[in-house]
Amino acid sequence: MLDDINLIPQTEIIEQKRSKIVSSSTIFSIVILLITLGISAYLYTTLSKIDSDIKKTETEIESLRSDIKSMADIEVAARNLDKKYNALKSLFNSRVKYSLLLKEFEARKPSDVSVQSFDVKTGQISVSGTSGSYISVKNLMDNLLNKEFQDGNPSLKDVFTSVSLNSVNLDKSTNDVKFLIVITYQERKLQGL
Amino acid sequence: MPEENKQINIDVNSFLYKLRNAVVNFIVPIIAFGVALLLIVLYIYPSFKSLPEKREELNNKISLKNTLSEKVSDLKVLSDFGDVLNENLEIVNKVLVPEADVPRLLDQATQISQRAGMELDRLSYSYGSKAEEEKETDFDVVNVSMGVNSSFEQLVLFMELVEKAARYVSVSNFRYSVSEDREEGVSRISSSFSLDSPYLFVESSAVTDEPIGIDIKSSDFVNFMDMLKGLDYYDFVNRNIQAEEEKPEEEEQTEEETAVENTEEQTTETGMEIMEEPVTTPVVEEDTNTESLEQQSVFPID
Numbered sequence: 037m038l039d040d041i042n043l044i045p046q047t048e049i050i051e052q053k054r055s056k057i058v059s060s061s062t063i064f065s066i067v068i069l070l071i072t073l074g075i076s077a078y079l080y081t082t083l084s085k086i087d088s089d090i091k092k093t094e095t096e097i098e099s100l101r102s103d104i105k106s107m108a109d110i111e112v113a114a115r116n117l118d119k120k121y122n123a124l125k126s127l128f129n130s131r132v133k134y135s136l137l138l139k140e141f142e143a144r145k146p147s148d149v150s151v152q153s154f155d156v157k158t159g160q161i162s163v164s165g166t167s168g169s170y171i172s173v174k175n176l177m178d179n180l181l182n183k184e185f186q187d188g189n190p191s192l193k194d195v196f197t198s199v200s201l202n203s204v205n206l207d208k209s210t211n212d213v214k215f216l217i218v219i220t221y222q223e224r225k226l227q228g229l
Numbered sequence: 230m231p232e233e234n235k236q237i238n239i240d241v242n243s244f245l246y247k248l249r250n251a252v253v254n255f256i257v258p259i260i261a262f263g264v265a266l267l268l269i270v271l272y273i274y275p276s277f278k279s280l281p282e283k284r285e286e287l288n289n290k291i292s293l294k295n296t297l298s299e300k301v302s303d304l305k306v307l308s309d310f311g312d313v314l315n316e317n318l319e320i321v322n323k324v325l326v327p328e329a330d331v332p333r334l335l336d337q338a339t340q341i342s343q344r345a346g347m348e349l350d351r352l353s354y355s356y357g358s359k360a361e362e363e364k365e366t367d368f369d370v371v372n373v374s375m376g377v378n379s380s381f382e383q384l385v386l387f388m389e390l391v392e393k394a395a396r397y398v399s400v401s402n403f404r405y406s407v408s409e410d411r412e413e414g415v416s417r418i419s420s421s422f423s424l425d426s427p428y429l430f431v432e433s434s435a436v437t438d439e440p441i442g443i444d445i446k447s448s449d450f451v452n453f454m455d456m457l458k459g460l461d462y463y464d465f466v467n468r469n470i471q472a473e474e475e476k477p478e479e480e481e482q483t484e485e486e487t488a489v490e491n492t493e494e495q496t497t498e499t500g501m502e503i504m505e506e507p508v509t510t511p512v513v514e515e516d517t518n519t520e521s522l523e524q525q526s527v528f529p530i531d
Contacts, residue, residue: 054254058254058255058258061255061258062255062257062258062261064258065257065258065259065261065262065265066257066258066261068261068262068265069261069262069264069265071265072264072265072268072269072273073268075273076268076272076273076276079272079273079276079277079280080272080276082280083276083279083280083283086280086283086284086286086287087283089287090283090286090287090290093287093290093291093294094290096294097290097293097294097297100294100297100298100300100301101297101437101438103301103304104297104300104301104304104435104437105435105437107301107304107305107307107308108435110304110307110308110311110314111304111435111436111441112433112434112435113307113314113315113318114303114304114307114314114441114443114445115433115434115435115436115441115443116318116431116432116433117314117317117318117321117443117445118441118442118443119429119431119433120318120321120322120325120429120431121321121443121450121453122442123325123368123429124321124324124325124397124453124457125453127325127397127399127427128397128456131392131399132399132400133388133392134388134400134403135385135388135389135392138381138384138385138388139385142381142385150407150416151407152406152407153404153405153406153407154404154405154406155404156402156403156404157402158401158402
């Protein structure tokens with residue numbers, strides 16, 4: 037019952053409330069101020085450090101640049117060498133070694149087949165020749181496409197990708213079979229070896 | 230009216246009094262909030278906004294410094310190996326020459342054919358346009374056309390020598406035909422070659438802030454240079470070598486392409502049926518390429 041009795045005058049209650057609001061708002065604003073001051077200090081030191089690091093790095097860069105400029109002759113020679121080296125690397129890697137192609141074809145050619153003409157262009161060979169029989173022509177074509185061919189270069193086992201018989205006929209006077217075949221081959225198999 | 234004015238004055242004064250009291254009571258929070266607001270608007274926000282830019286700037290500078298630092302150490306290594314650098318430069322300039330130097334190229338081609346034991350029948354040259362795949366690197370090309378007589382073994386040896394020749398030469402296309410020498414009872418091969426020799430003039434300038442790509446101590450580079458050193462270098466023996474320059478003939482090329490297309494159209498697939506029923510199309514013995522090359526042949530060799 038005693039708790040319900042409030043003898044403090046109304047004006048005093050208002051004054052107490054106002055005083056409480058003032059003190060709490062003061063504390064809150066000072067905390068906010070301190071936080072902003074803290075953030076400002078952090079940003080100031082961070083930015084100052086970054087600025088100082090940038091200046092220090094710029095000084096080092098200038099020093100390095102002067103070192104590099106003093107070796108300009110060597111740099112030019114090195115760049116020239118680099119360009120030629122890269123150019124030559126690409127040239128040698130893309131060069132087709134036709135000596136290997138000739139050897140591989142010769143290895144796969146049956147002994148009774150003789151070549152009359154051999155025309156090599158990019159990725160394609162036209163071969164005309166004579167043989168003792170149709171079977172030999174067939175053997176030549178089979179040998180060229182045989183990936184298990186024993187007497188050839190193992191790295192060139194699948195260098196020839198297709199063989200097309202363009203024409204074949206029998207020369208009755210000599211009993212020779214004349215043929216013309218068109219062979220396609222993989223250039224990349226003959227490159228960079 | 231005077232009564233009403235008096236009442237208004239009393240109300241205004243009362244309001245101002247209350248306001249002054251409020252301001253006096255809240256002076257500290259007001260000042261603290263004001264200062265905080267000023268700090269946020271005038272310093273914290275602009276600084277916070279510029280912080281990533283500053284950090285990026287610093288990172289860029291550090292990255293540049295590292296690049297330059299590496300470059301300085303690379304240049305010092307190159308400086309220590311100055312002789313090796315010059316020697317390598319000399320070698321690459323012999324392999325990929327800076328200018329066409331056609332007489333030397335023709336002499337090299339002649340020497341290769343002689344070394345292979347071939348009989349050189351004709352020799353001519355032309356300045357080729359840049360090959361399609363080589364346009365990126367700006368190569369210019371000298372094209373040498375050769376006609377030779379030899380045996381098959383000599384032909385293979387010639388190819389090998391071309392592939393081992395110091396001045397870079399590549400066979401772009403070739404053909405050969407076999408003829409029987411009835412008197413001696415041997416077959417001879419008549420071949421024609423088209424050899425391409427690129428040349429490249431490089432003139433670099435010192436670019437301070439860019440790194441040097443080459444590492445002359447790397448195993449790749451050393452192995453490659455060893456390979457170049459192992460090539461066959463030909464002395465310039467015959468300085469008076471003569472050959473006429475060919476002009477490219479576009480019409481002939483067009484005809485050639487048409488002929489190839491026709492050949493492809495005629496092509497039939499391989500199979501037993503064909504073997505059992507031989508195609509009666511006669512073998513085409515005529516060779517337009519040979520003919521055209523013969524027409525172009527301008528340099529008979531004794």
